[in-house]
Amino acid sequence: xxxxxxxxxxxxxxxxxxxxxxxxxxxxxxxxxxxxxxxxxxxxxxxxxxxxxxxxxxxxxxxxxxxxxxxxxxxxxxxxxxxxxxxxxxxxxxxxxxxxxxxxxxxxxxxxxx
Amino acid sequence: xxxxxxxxxxxxxxxxxxxxxxxxxxxxxxxxxxxxxxxxxxxxxxxxxxxxxxxxxxxxxxxxxxxxxxxxxxxxxxxxxxxxxxxxxxxxxxxxxxxxxxxxxxxxxxxxxxxxxxxx
Numbered sequence: 001x002x003x004x005x006x007x008x009x010x011x012x013x014x015x016x017x018x019x020x021x022x023x024x025x026x027x028x029x030x031x032x033x034x035x036x037x038x039x040x041x042x043x044x045x046x047x048x049x050x051x052x053x054x055x056x057x058x059x060x061x062x063x064x065x066x067x068x069x070x071x072x073x074x075x076x077x078x079x080x081x082x083x084x085x086x087x088x089x090x091x092x093x094x095x096x097x098x099x100x101x102x103x104x105x106x107x108x109x110x111x112x113x114x
Numbered sequence: 115x116x117x118x119x120x121x122x123x124x125x126x127x128x129x130x131x132x133x134x135x136x137x138x139x140x141x142x143x144x145x146x147x148x149x150x151x152x153x154x155x156x157x158x159x160x161x162x163x164x165x166x167x168x169x170x171x172x173x174x175x176x177x178x179x180x181x182x183x184x185x186x187x188x189x190x191x192x193x194x195x196x197x198x199x200x201x202x203x204x205x206x207x208x209x210x211x212x213x214x215x216x217x218x219x220x221x222x223x224x225x226x227x228x229x230x231x232x233x234x
Contacts, residue, residue: 034222036225042227043118043120043226044206044208046222046223046224049222090157094221100145100210102147102159104156105156106155106156107155107156
């Protein structure tokens with residue numbers, strides 16, 4: 001069965017520091033992978049996605065993620081955190097190809113302090 | 115940018131009543147989804163709604179409790195019936211463009227802002 005695990009329910013970084021949010025998936029076939037961000041009292045916004053092709057994908061707001069099949073991982077990074085990055089981040093996976101059900105990780109709350 | 119509107123944005127309801135949530139999208143889409151996000155938790159898929167067919171419910175969710183309509187390619191409703199305090203959650207609509215040529219891509223879900231429901 002497909003599952004998504006996010007390591008660390010809370011991550012705290014200093015402004016300007018590297019952001020690393022971890023995501024591992026379990027799937028019998030390589031899934032489509034997504035990172036979404038949820039700001040307080042808002043819906044989910046798509047940060048970036050991996051479907052096929054280049055394994056390093058760049059998203060909005062300076063975020064990027066790398067699909068590593070051998071490690072079944074899709075970690076999200078940003079070189080320099082900004083105060084506005086404070087939010088909840090969700091990793092999600094689907095099998096694509098018309099089977100579009102999204103499986104979400106538990107989420108990671110990112111705090112950015114001065 | 116994506117324009118997926120949900121109404122109401124929030125509501126406070128009494129136990130035993132029902133609430134219908136609307137989801138309107140600005141371009142035709144094949145698939146619409148309804149999720150529940152309980153306080154402090156992740157998202158759980160309630161059902162998938164394709165136009166012209168019955169909604170497909172996930173394990174643990176039933177049509178009598180969460181009836182869904184999908185009358186056309188840009189609109190869907192979710193009703194939360196006979197509410198109890200345990201139904202207090204955020205309910206989110208999402209869309210996938212599917213095979214339709216339009217604003218929304220295939221195999222990617224775009225979300226509305228959600229409906230924040232509190233049941234007293």
